[in-house]
Amino acid sequence: MQLPERYNPLESEPSWQKAWEKAGVFNTPAPSARPKYYVLEMLPYPSGKLHMGHLRNYTLGDVLARFLTMNGHDVLHPMGWDAFGLPAENAAIQNKTHPATWTYANIADMRQKLKEIGFSYDWNKEVATCSPDYYRHEQSFFLDFLEKGLAYKKESWVNWDPVDNTVLANEQVVDGRGWRSGAVVERRLMNQWFLKITHYAQELLDAVDNDLTDWPESVRTMQRRWIGRSEGAHMTFEFTDGSRAPLPIYTTRPDTLWGASFVAISPDHPIAAELAKSDEKLTAFIAECRQLGTAEEAIDTAEKVGHKTPLKLKHPLDASIELPLYVANYILMDYGTGAIFGCPAHDARDLEFARRYSLPVIPVVAPEGVAEMTINEDPFLGAGRLINSRDWNGLTVEEGKKTAIAALKKAGRGESQINFRLRDWGVSRQRYWGCPIPVINCPSCGTVPVPKNQLPVTLPEDVNFDTPGNPLDRHPTWKHVDCPKCSGKATRETDTFDTFFESSWYFLRYTDPSTSEPLNKKEVERWNPVDCYIGGIEHAVLHLLYARFFIKALRDTGHISFSEPFKKLVTQGMVTHETYKDANGQWCYPEEVVKSADGKWQTESGTPVTIGRSEKMSKSKKNTVEPDRIVKAYGADTARLFMLSDSPPERDLEWTEAGVDGAWRYMGRLWRLVREAQPLITGSDAHDASDAPALALRKLTHKTLHQVAQDIPAFRMNRAVARIRELSNAIEGFKAETPAQKAALKESINAVIHLIAPMMHHLAESLWQAVDGKGFICQQPWPTVDMALVADDVVTLAVQVNGKLRGTIECAKDASEADVKPAALELADVQRAIDGKQLRKVIYVPGRILNLVAA
Numbered sequence: 001m002q003l004p005e006r007y008n009p010l011e012s013e014p015s016w017q018k019a020w021e022k023a024g025v026f027n028t029p030a031p032s033a034r035p036k037y038y039v040l041e042m043l044p045y046p047s048g049k050l051h052m053g054h055l056r057n058y059t060l061g062d063v064l065a066r067f068l069t070m071n072g073h074d075v076l077h078p079m080g081w082d083a084f085g086l087p088a089e090n091a092a093i094q095n096k097t098h099p100a101t102w103t104y105a106n107i108a109d110m111r112q113k114l115k116e117i118g119f120s121y122d123w124n125k126e127v128a129t130c131s132p133d134y135y136r137h138e139q140s141f142f143l144d145f146l147e148k149g150l151a152y153k154k155e156s157w158v159n160w161d162p163v164d165n166t167v168l169a170n171e172q173v174v175d176g177r178g179w180r181s182g183a184v185v186e187r188r189l190m191n192q193w194f195l196k197i198t199h200y201a202q203e204l205l206d207a208v209d210n211d212l213t214d215w216p217e218s219v220r221t222m223q224r225r226w227i228g229r230s231e232g233a234h235m236t237f238e239f240t241d242g243s244r245a246p247l248p249i250y251t252t253r254p255d256t257l258w259g260a261s262f263v264a265i266s267p268d269h270p271i272a273a274e275l276a277k278s279d280e281k282l283t284a285f286i287a288e289c290r291q292l293g294t295a296e297e298a299i300d301t302a303e304k305v306g307h308k309t310p311l312k313l314k315h316p317l318d319a320s321i322e323l324p325l326y327v328a329n330y331i332l333m334d335y336g337t338g339a340i341f342g343c344p345a346h347d348a349r350d351l352e353f354a355r356r357y358s359l360p361v362i363p364v365v366a367p368e369g370v371a372e373m374t375i376n377e378d379p380f381l382g383a384g385r386l387i388n389s390r391d392w393n394g395l396t397v398e399e400g401k402k403t404a405i406a407a408l409k410k411a412g413r414g415e416s417q418i419n420f421r422l423r424d425w426g427v428s429r430q431r432y433w434g435c436p437i438p439v440i441n442c443p444s445c446g447t448v449p450v451p452k453n454q455l456p457v458t459l460p461e462d463v464n465f466d467t468p469g470n471p472l473d474r475h476p477t478w479k480h481v482d483c484p485k486c487s488g489k490a491t492r493e494t495d496t497f498d499t500f501f502e503s504s505w506y507f508l509r510y511t512d513p514s515t516s517e518p519l520n521k522k523e524v525e526r527w528n529p530v531d532c533y534i535g536g537i538e539h540a541v542l543h544l545l546y547a548r549f550f551i552k553a554l555r556d557t558g559h560i561s562f563s564e565p566f567k568k569l570v571t572q573g574m575v576t577h578e579t580y581k582d583a584n585g586q587w588c589y590p591e592e593v594v595k596s597a598d599g600k601w602q603t604e605s606g607t608p609v610t611i612g613r614s615e616k617m618s619k620s621k622k623n624t625v626e627p628d629r630i631v632k633a634y635g636a637d638t639a640r641l642f643m644l645s646d647s648p649p650e651r652d653l654e655w656t657e658a659g660v661d662g663a664w665r666y667m668g669r670l671w672r673l674v675r676e677a678q679p680l681i682t683g684s685d686a687h688d689a690s691d692a693p694a695l696a697l698r699k700l701t702h703k704t705l706h707q708v709a710q711d712i713p714a715f716r717m718n719r720a721v722a723r724i725r726e727l728s729n730a731i732e733g734f735k736a737e738t739p740a741q742k743a744a745l746k747e748s749i750n751a752v753i754h755l756i757a758p759m760m761h762h763l764a765e766s767l768w769q770a771v772d773g774k775g776f777i778c779q780q781p782w783p784t785v786d787m788a789l790v791a792d793d794v795v796t797l798a799v800q801v802n803g804k805l806r807g808t809i810e811c812a813k814d815a816s817e818a819d820v821k822p823a824a825l826e827l828a829d830v831q832r833a834i835d836g837k838q839l840r841k842v843i844y845v846p847g848r849i850l851n852l853v854a855a
Helices: 009-023 052-070 086-095 099-117 132-148 197-210 217-227 254-259 270-276 280-292 296-301 348-356 397-410 521-527 542-556 627-634 636-645 657-680 692-711 717-732 739-756 761-770 787-791 817-825 828-834
Strands: 036-041 074-076 151-161 166-168 186-195 229-237 247-251 262-265 306-315 318-328 339-342 414-420 439-442 446-449 480-482 489-492 530-536 566-572 575-582 593-595 601-603 609-616 794-801 804-812 839-845 849-854
Touching: 009 099, 009 636, 009 761, 036 052, 036 521, 052 074, 052 099, 052 530, 052 566, 052 575, 052 627, 052 636, 086 099, 099 627, 099 636, 132 151, 132 446, 132 542, 166 186, 186 280, 197 217, 197 229, 197 414, 197 542, 217 542, 217 566, 217 828, 229 254, 229 306, 229 397, 247 262, 247 339, 254 397, 262 348, 270 280, 270 306, 280 306, 280 318, 339 348, 397 414, 542 566, 601 609, 627 636, 627 657, 636 657, 636 717, 636 761, 657 717, 657 739, 657 761, 692 717, 692 739, 692 787, 692 794, 692 804, 717 739, 739 761, 794 817, 794 828, 804 817, 804 828, 817 828, 817 839, 817 849, 828 849
Parallel strands: 036 074, 036 530, 262 318, 530 566, 794 849
Antiparallel strands: 151 166, 151 186, 229 247, 229 414, 262 339, 306 318, 439 446, 439 489, 480 489, 575 609, 593 601, 794 804, 839 849
8 A cells, every 4th residue: 555645643543543442452362371461550530631641651551561462462451540539529519510420521531532542451441449330349348357457446636638628648748738738737636447557567668678679769768768667665754753654655766865855745645635634825735736737747847846744754764863744746646655755966856846945965976986075056866886874885876775775674664666657547538529438337336347248338429518528427318327236226437438448459450340249369360460550659658558558458358369569660750841921920821822033932912921940740830731732733643752752751751842843753754764665665575694785774673673672661762762763764764776675674664663563553553554564563473583683783781880780781792881871870770779879980891891880
């Protein structure tokens, strides 16, 4: 078929999408002897708007899925919707509609937009987490967790969002504000349902180093910090008046005991509540503290203030030393015991507090060789040896810790203890649009699980949002039921699950969303763990940690056999765009800005425009570009090519019109390249090694096939695009005059079409058809690489960091240091080894070794 002069994506792309759908090209394959691969992008919230972050994320996964299919894998590549949540509820209030109506309309719109881009999703696997067919099973899981002791209810201090009128997990509080509403979070004492994530704290931590080796180091570091294992001492301080039981305290620095100058308890501590009954000032202080919320970040940044109580405590190792007791705003009740001893010389928060209240600052650790020291503006936090610590003087910090614990144990005042920063996951939310928690509260029987044969507990449809708060709590009929045990009058739990509950297991349901059982165990075990999970770095703690817990809980309740959800994690950078402001300081959309005849930027009405820095696309700054607009103007392949070619996936990508135009023009070049080659590639496939030009093109072709096949699974997409461009440039300038040269050209043209198939899939199908290819290009095998052609030019180079092997790269045997160094620095193990260090020297032996010296 002779290609027309120009490529028309607006005509071609929909036709190929219809052909794929009709043929069921992307349906998940039945079990076979082929290796499996589960490619998954984080499911979106159905806001109704497909943004550039979505497009970048999904394009990365789609390229990998298509590539693996061509390379002999059975691939599962599904899509669904994280469809519960407050935005739908807020939209219902604003638009006088039902959250379900709003949500399902948005799902339909976003599904259509994804189909118009031609992603290789198996839409038969689609799930929406707001569907009773989905959440009935997570209600069943919850009942299993409850029976196993992994779910429980208790009264707890929680973060309360006064705008969204719901509880927030600590992870959902950012700089003291609700992650969605932006409202200043308050602290309230409420009955809440919790999942016992702390039961797996050590296992979660151990797996970071043992099982998550193919995750970005930055994410692993965040997971370690959030779990926060610490080794310290649990000790007791007696009250001087003997009026109450000794006060328990946990500390990670028992070596600083001789530097203690005060004791402080949380505003939520039972002793604080008791004292407040007869102290109006303390009552007011506690109320003020509760405006801070419970997130450590908010408390750390707040001014450190306290209230002095009339009580004093004895030092656990010297009863003659008396320490005043304060109630302090920076002590959390749910970390340790809710009480600390303050050693201002060696803790920044304690020092700020001590300076405010003129408390002693006694340094008990000093740098090596320093016998005396004074603490001024900053505490001393480094290693050193103990001073002012009686017979402990001269010990190192670690020796001091061991000695202190031994002394406490001998005195009957303490012992060693391991603690974790991680807190149990509070899953209760006071809102309507969420999964109902399947329990019934009976005055006689207490908390009673809903029998599994009565699941799902569905949401009532006849709700109104005229009054702030949870409409389930005031529903006239839904909440009133008979107790399953005694048949007496009872009420349903009106809290719903945190939406992270739904997103913690959706990837398991994808494997068979039609099964009437919670999971099709055979299919779950066939496909899981997920081989490659792709999403934003913003989920490094919340979603990923919860999903990891969920898998362990499902394992221990007999649903699955594996322990981690995701083998490989890829976190893509943000999509950014320059910002624009008019003369009045108002933000402008990119499409509202034009360049005048004299080269100045202005609005369409002629108002001058100031161009600001490139920032993450956001509605608030109007620097967004809708994917739909680009697809309608250039076609989906253009947008995808730009997303892949501009920068490595883990870095931010700046969206520019020039970049998009460049991608469009390159696609036009590929079209012309194949069109002009068509008359020349109909002859023999015979190759002649003595034909030097033909041999050179063949070597470049096989080298490109080989290297791109390594680049794509390693997510070096921009390098893969650069290699394809290099090959197409060589073809463009190639004069095919002899039969061998025509055969080499034919081979190279076929190779280029295969190479672009995972990236520019619509264009590739049209070009494949033009060269009389059989079937769909997306179902063709990756071309076989002749390693004899590659070997002449390519060698495997050992990459070391400080003399230790950290990986290998393939490069031209005569590649320069400048050629190989960037590729070496992209290796994950190299990045981990260099992390935080400065590259001091590079030792390069061409064709053999590259040693990076870092310190």
